[in-house]
Amino acid sequence: MPRPHLRTRSKKRLKVTLPSGRSQIHYEKEIVPTPSCSMCGQQLSGMQHLTPVEIRKLNRSKRRIGRPYGGQLCGKCLKNALKQAARAK
Numbered sequence: 101m102p103r104p105h106l107r108t109r110s111k112k113r114l115k116v117t118l119p120s121g122r123s124q125i126h127y128e129k130e131i132v133p134t135p136s137c138s139m140c141g142q143q144l145s146g147m148q149h150l151t152p153v154e155i156r157k158l159n160r161s162k163r164r165i166g167r168p169y170g171g172q173l174c175g176k177c178l179k180n181a182l183k184q185a186a187r188a189k
């Protein structure tokens with residue numbers, strides 16, 4: 101019986117044959133995309149590249165960047181978007 105946290109179908113399973121000939125199931129670590137800007141796609145600086153479980157263990161200030169749209173947009177895109185919004189009014 102696998103350990104309780106491995107009793108899930110959300111982790112990928114690999115059947116591995118050991119040098120002794122015995123086969124065993126290895127559980128793959130979750131692959132997380134790098135945090136990137138939703139407008140230009142550039143990698144966000146100041147954001148940690150971790151799994152959702154690991155992010156939950158961080159301080160609130162380390163989870164996101166402390167400006168509006170901090171975790172979604174990069175600084176340049178936010179600057180441009182705010183300019184466009186101000187000009188549209």
Ligand SMILES: [Zn+2]
Nearest residue numbers: 137140174177
């Ligand atoms: Zn951007």
